[in-house]
Amino acid sequence: MQGSLSKDAIIVIIVTAILIWIMPFIISTYTLTVLIIYGMLGLSLGLIWGFGGILCFGQAAFFGLGAYTYAIAAINFGESTIPMVLAVLVPAVFAALLGAMMFYGRLTDVYLGVITLVVTLILFKFINSTAGPQYVIGNARLGGFNGIPGFQTLNIPGRPDDYIWGDSYFYVCAILLAVVFFLVSALLRSSFGRIAVGIRENETRMSLMGYDVRARKTVLFAAGAAIAGLAGALFANWGEIVTPSLFSLGQSAEIIIWCIVGGLGTRLGPIIGAAGLAYLKFLLGQQMLIDNTLITGLILVLFVLFLPKGIVPAISNMWKVSFGRRQLGRIHQQRRIRHRGRANG
Amino acid sequence: MDLTVVLLVEMLYAVASLILISAGLAVVFGMMKVINLAHGEFMMMGGYATITAVNWGVNIFVAILIIAPLVVGLIGLVVERVVIRHLYGRLVDTMLATWGLSLFFIGLATMIFGNTTTGISTPIPGFTVGTYQISGYNFFIIVVAVFLLIGMFAVLKGTRAGLIARGAMQKSDMAAALGYSPDRIYMATFFCGCALSGLAGAVLAPLVGLVPTSGGAYIAKAFITVIAGGPSLIAxxxxxxxxxxxxxxxxxxxxxxxxxxxxxxVAAVVLLRLLPQGITGKIFKGKL
Structure with a gap:
C-alpha cells in the first residue's frame, strides 16, 4: 500500500465530507443509509476474504447475529448504547470461537466454506423455529419467522428519549462507515495486516517464518465479524425489525457477489460493489418486466467470466495504463533484473 | 414391533433421499471438482419438468425417470458449454459462477412458473403397518436410490466409458495423450451429473410443494453429504x-x-472437524 496513514485519514475525511454533501441531492437519504450499511457489510467480507484469504460463506450469520443481538438487548435495556456495543462484541466472540474451531483444525478452502455455510443454516433454521412463547431472552420474544419488531432504535447516548433518525441517522451511518474504513486501513498498514496478506499469499511460508497462522486468522475472522455485527445493528435500526431472512443464504450470496464485482483485495471495491449493486437492485425492484434475481445472477456470471478481478482493480489498471508511468517492456525488465543479479552476485 | 418397522422404513427413506439428493453433485463436484452451487436449481428444474410433463398427460413414471433427467441434462450441457468449461480448475470461480447461475435459474423459473407452489400427487398409495400409515412412495424412493448406486457403480467400474471418464478426471493430459478428448469427456460427465440431479428433483417432486426457490433446501445437505463422504465416489x-x-x-x-x-x-460440522478429508479419506480408502 502506498502513502502514509495520515494521508489516508485526510483523504477519507475529505471524500466522506464531499459524498455526504453531494449524495443526498441524488438519492434519498433513507435509501442512502441502507446502501452505506451494505457497504460496511461488504467491507467486512472484503477484509477477511480479500486480505486474509478466508472465504466465508456465512458473513450473513454475523450480520444477522449483530442485528438480533441489538434487537434483543435494546428491548431489555430500553436504550441503545450498550446494545450497540453488544451487537459488535457478540458476533466477534462467536466468530472467534468458530474461527478457532476451524483454523486450529487446519480446515481450508472448501471445508471452511461448507462449515460457515452450515453454521449459517443452523442459525437460520433455529431462529425460524422459535415462534413459540417459550423462546424468550429477558423481555424479548424471538418470534420465529415473524422476527422481532418494535425495539428501541438508536438514541443519543445517555438520553433514551432523543432518537436519532431520518437525516441525522444517515450522517451517523456515513461517519461510522468512514471510521470503520479508516480502522481497516490502519489495521492493514500495521504489521498484523501485512502478515495477514502474507498468510493469504503463502500460508506455509508464513508459519515457517514463525508466525502463528492459526491465531492470526482467528483474530482477523473475528474482526470481520465485528464489522458485520455493527452493520447488522445499524440495519436493525434502519429497518426497525429483524427477521430470520437476515441469516439466509441469499444474503450471504449477495455479500460475496458485492466483493467479486467491486474487486477483491481492495478496500474500496467491496463498498462500491455493495452500494452499487444494492442500488441497482432497488432500481430493478421498481420494474416488473424482468425478475430481479435473474439479473443479479447474470451479473455475477458475467463478472466471473469477463472481469474476475472486479471493477475497482480494472479501473485502477486502466488509469495506470493511460496516465501512469509506463512500465518497461519485458525484455528491458529481464535485462535489468539480470544486471542487478550480476551486481549483487 | 410396528413402530420398529415404521422407524426402519423412515430411516431407509432418509438415507435414500440423501443419496438421491447428493448423487448428481457427487459426480459434478466429487469427480470433476466443479463446486456446483446451482445443484439445487437443477433439481428444482427436474421437478418442474416432471410436473409440466404430467400436466401434459405423460405417464408420471416416464416423466420422472426419463423426461426430467433428459431435460435437465440438456440444460446442464448448455451451461457447461457456455459457462463452466471456461472455469475448470478455478475452484472459487466455478463456485461464484454457479451461484450466479442458481440465481439466474431461480429468476427464470419465477418468470415462467410464477412464485407459487405447484405440485402433483404421489402415484403410489400408502398402506398401513399395524396402527401406522406408511407412504408407498417411500419404497419407490428407496428402490430408485438402490438402483442408482448400483447403476453408478456398474457404469464407472464396468464400462469402458466409465473407465475413460475416471481416467480423464484423474489426469486429463494423459487421457488426451492417449487420444481421448478431455473436453468431450468433461462435457459428457457434466451432462450425466446434471441428469442425476434432474432425476433426484423429479423423484422428490411429488413429495414437496415446488417453488422456484426449492433448490436452496437441498444444496447444503447435498454438499455436506458429498464432502463428508470424501474422495471415493460411491462408498x-x-x-x-x-x-x-x-x-x-x-x-x-x-x-x-x-x-x-x-x-x-451439527453432525456434519463435528465430522469434518474430526475427519477433514471425509469418511473415505480414512476408512474404505482407495475404493470406488
Whole structure:
C-alpha cells in the first residue's frame, strides 16, 4: 500500500465530507443509509476474504447475529448504547470461537466454506423455529419467522428519549462507515495486516517464518465479524425489525457477489460493489418486466467470466495504463533484473 | 414391533433421499471438482419438468425417470458449454459462477412458473403397518436410490466409458495423450451429473410443494453429504448418507423435525472437524 496513514485519514475525511454533501441531492437519504450499511457489510467480507484469504460463506450469520443481538438487548435495556456495543462484541466472540474451531483444525478452502455455510443454516433454521412463547431472552420474544419488531432504535447516548433518525441517522451511518474504513486501513498498514496478506499469499511460508497462522486468522475472522455485527445493528435500526431472512443464504450470496464485482483485495471495491449493486437492485425492484434475481445472477456470471478481478482493480489498471508511468517492456525488465543479479552476485 | 418397522422404513427413506439428493453433485463436484452451487436449481428444474410433463398427460413414471433427467441434462450441457468449461480448475470461480447461475435459474423459473407452489400427487398409495400409515412412495424412493448406486457403480467400474471418464478426471493430459478428448469427456460427465440431479428433483417432486426457490433446501445437505463422504465416489456417498440419514431420523423421532435437521448439520460440522478429508479419506480408502 502506498502513502502514509495520515494521508489516508485526510483523504477519507475529505471524500466522506464531499459524498455526504453531494449524495443526498441524488438519492434519498433513507435509501442512502441502507446502501452505506451494505457497504460496511461488504467491507467486512472484503477484509477477511480479500486480505486474509478466508472465504466465508456465512458473513450473513454475523450480520444477522449483530442485528438480533441489538434487537434483543435494546428491548431489555430500553436504550441503545450498550446494545450497540453488544451487537459488535457478540458476533466477534462467536466468530472467534468458530474461527478457532476451524483454523486450529487446519480446515481450508472448501471445508471452511461448507462449515460457515452450515453454521449459517443452523442459525437460520433455529431462529425460524422459535415462534413459540417459550423462546424468550429477558423481555424479548424471538418470534420465529415473524422476527422481532418494535425495539428501541438508536438514541443519543445517555438520553433514551432523543432518537436519532431520518437525516441525522444517515450522517451517523456515513461517519461510522468512514471510521470503520479508516480502522481497516490502519489495521492493514500495521504489521498484523501485512502478515495477514502474507498468510493469504503463502500460508506455509508464513508459519515457517514463525508466525502463528492459526491465531492470526482467528483474530482477523473475528474482526470481520465485528464489522458485520455493527452493520447488522445499524440495519436493525434502519429497518426497525429483524427477521430470520437476515441469516439466509441469499444474503450471504449477495455479500460475496458485492466483493467479486467491486474487486477483491481492495478496500474500496467491496463498498462500491455493495452500494452499487444494492442500488441497482432497488432500481430493478421498481420494474416488473424482468425478475430481479435473474439479473443479479447474470451479473455475477458475467463478472466471473469477463472481469474476475472486479471493477475497482480494472479501473485502477486502466488509469495506470493511460496516465501512469509506463512500465518497461519485458525484455528491458529481464535485462535489468539480470544486471542487478550480476551486481549483487 | 410396528413402530420398529415404521422407524426402519423412515430411516431407509432418509438415507435414500440423501443419496438421491447428493448423487448428481457427487459426480459434478466429487469427480470433476466443479463446486456446483446451482445443484439445487437443477433439481428444482427436474421437478418442474416432471410436473409440466404430467400436466401434459405423460405417464408420471416416464416423466420422472426419463423426461426430467433428459431435460435437465440438456440444460446442464448448455451451461457447461457456455459457462463452466471456461472455469475448470478455478475452484472459487466455478463456485461464484454457479451461484450466479442458481440465481439466474431461480429468476427464470419465477418468470415462467410464477412464485407459487405447484405440485402433483404421489402415484403410489400408502398402506398401513399395524396402527401406522406408511407412504408407498417411500419404497419407490428407496428402490430408485438402490438402483442408482448400483447403476453408478456398474457404469464407472464396468464400462469402458466409465473407465475413460475416471481416467480423464484423474489426469486429463494423459487421457488426451492417449487420444481421448478431455473436453468431450468433461462435457459428457457434466451432462450425466446434471441428469442425476434432474432425476433426484423429479423423484422428490411429488413429495414437496415446488417453488422456484426449492433448490436452496437441498444444496447444503447435498454438499455436506458429498464432502463428508470424501474422495471415493460411491462408498463415500453411501457411508455419509447413511450416517446423516440415521442421525437426522433419530433426532427427528426423538425430539422434532427441526432438531433433526439441526442435528444433521451439527453432525456434519463435528465430522469434518474430526475427519477433514471425509469418511473415505480414512476408512474404505482407495475404493470406488
Amino acid at each position: 463415500g456417498l453411501f457411508s455419509s448418507a447413511g450416517l446423516f440419514g440415521i442421525v437426522n431420523q433419530v433426532f427427528t423421532f426423538a425430539i422434532s423435525p427441526v432438531i433433526g435437521e439441526v442435528a444433521l448439520l
